[in-house]
Amino acid sequence: MHTDRRPGAPTVRAVREHGDPALAPILARALAHAGAEPRATHGWHTYPAGLHPDAAADLLAAFPGHVHDPFCGGGTVLVEARLAGRTASGTDLSPIACLVANARTAQxxxxxxxxxxxxxxxxxxxxxxxxxxxxxxxxxxxxxxxxxxxxxxxxxxxxxxxxxxxxxxxxxxxxxxxxxxxxxxxxxxxxxxxxxxxxxxxxxxxxxxxxxxxxxxLPEGPSPRLRRADARDVGPPPGTRLVVTSPPYPGVYDYLPMQQLRYAWLGITPGREMAAELGSRREFRSKGRAEALQRWRKDNAAWIATQARGLEKGGYFAVVVGDGLVGDRLVDALQPTSLAMEEAGLVVRARASADRPDHAREAIRIEHLVLGWKPD
Ligand SMILES: C[S@@+](CC[C@H](N)C(=O)[O-])C[C@H]1O[C@@H](n2cnc3c(N)ncnc32)[C@H](O)[C@@H]1O
Incomplete structure (x- = not known):
């Protein structure tokens, strides 16, 4: 999944479209981007599992208004919002993510x-x-x-x-x-x-x-509002018309611990945040698949409900999710995500799905871009 989205990623093979015939092709095009995209501040600081900048740009071009990314990571969506002259906001649990996203979108x-x-x-x-x-x-x-x-x-x-x-x-x-x-x-x-x-x-x-x-x-324009926060607790600011995000895939990475050298040099002590990380690989290893999966489903539903609640009526909600990988078994993220979106009052309007070969682990994992809409 995520590793495949880094600049230089292999070309996506088959992209399949589902749902609204006017919206699904937009999603398919966004999901199909691959390869290096060194524009603006994107490549300046490494951050794992970044969204492809062109995917963020396509979604911003298709759906108007203030955009919020509750798992903003290194700030791909926020940089694209700056480039497009759009107001934006983001949260992330990781202090390093916030630091990087802030630097990439500074004045x-x-x-x-x-x-x-x-x-x-x-x-x-x-x-x-x-x-x-x-x-x-x-x-x-x-x-x-x-x-x-x-x-x-x-x-x-x-x-x-x-x-x-x-x-x-x-x-x-x-x-x-x-x-x-x-x-x-x-x-x-x-x-x-x-x-x-x-x-x-x-x-x-x-x-x-x-x-x-x-x-x-970078063009003149406001820097995004950034906040270190748990996406299960903190939703978008009032006036948000679009959520674009890519949450952690279940059991794939340990986003917070992998930054341990940075914490040490920067004098950061990530305490409670470690335990609040969604779908971490260490949780799947320590708790076992069934229990970790149950917790991931609950957390997934919680962040979706919080973000959907804060979205303006008529607004759009675009989520990139992919299969997780626990041991050598895939974990489906699509069905629980679509279900949680519907339970949160969103209408799932369209989806695109693509096969991504994961060469490191010799697996084909499917990645999805799911689009929800909040009824007027
Ligand atoms: C796939 S990465 C996002 C990458 C981002 N789209 C980019 O382009 O850089 C997932 C992010 O979720 C963050 N995260 C994990 N659990 C979280 C939580 N409960 N609340 C907010 N952020 C969380 C991780 O720190 C990580 O930065």
Whole structure:
């Protein structure tokens, strides 16, 4: 599922349409996008399981009004809303998701002070002043790399302007995996390699210049309203005409724990959030399939009910869901999602479904884009 939607994903094979003949082709087209789409700020910070930017763009073009993404992740829908001049809002349980989505949709005016601060911090990080390194990070970095990251962290803490400071935290977050021995965001495998001294600070500054350039190319317009929240509890703001989202697929990822290196460097302690993560892989492993599935169905119904309640009458509700994978068995997400939408008072108007080969796990999993409508 999600991995397949990353830029560079294999082309979707068969896309099937169901329901309203005017709406289903829009969904089919949105679901069929694959391959790299490096525009705007999308590629600037990795975030697992991103929606394809063109899918978000298609849905925004087809359905008007304020858009809300309750599982906004790295902010794909929110960036597309900014590009389309639309007002938008989003929530996510993950503090890293909120940090990334905020940086990707920040105002162009912040680019210059952010760059200046990053240049200063990068210079200071190359001075040999011994700093404290979080214990859980030690084995993941060459000692001089950890020292450079620690100096950057200490420098960021001292920045007074909160908006600039948030962008600097996002910059640090964008390099902590690349500078580490960890294979990738989603692969917790240690792969030692050498980084020459000074290059981590240089990378930080490079990422600042890159983000600055991207932000300066974003159109004028309001930044989305972002909030760290549980989608089961916090719905869209009044006036929302469109929900576009892609919730976690059951048993596929552990979104919150996979960010542990970032938490350590950024001084974040995700406490209660860990337990509130929907459909996590660890829950399926620890509780077993039947019990975890039951909880996922309940949680799925809860977030759908909360979001549908806040949607304006006549508004649309587009959800990308896919088969989960527990062990080597698929978990159907479509039926419980469609049912929960109907129970929440939405009319399921159309759907598109596509086969996505999951090469990593040698499986074909089906992904669906389901469109609900709230009756007037
Ligand atoms: C598939 S990702 C969303 C990716 C996003 N569409 C993008 O393009 O970047 C699912 C997200 O759901 C978030 N999440 C998990 N449980 C949640 C909950 N109870 N409330 C809100 N967000 C949650 C995870 O942190 C993760 O960012």
């Amino acid at each position: 162009p005016a912040l680019a210059s002070p952010m760059r200046a601060a990053a240049r200063r911090l990068a210079e200071a990080a190359r001075q040999r002043v011994e700093v404290e390194v979080p214990e859980e990070c030690v084995r993941w970095y060459e000692p001089h790399v950890a020292q450079e990251l620690g100096r950057l962290r200490d420098g960021i803490r001292a920045v007074e302007d909160a908006a600039v400071r948030d962008l600097l935290w996002a910059l640090l977050s964008s390099i902590v995996i690349k500078a580490s021995y960890r294979q990738s965001d989603t692969k917790n495998v240690r792969e030692p390699h050498h980084r020459p001294p000074g290059t981590t600070a240089i990378l930080f500054h490079k990422k600042a210049r890159e983000l600055g350039r991207m932000l300066e190319e």
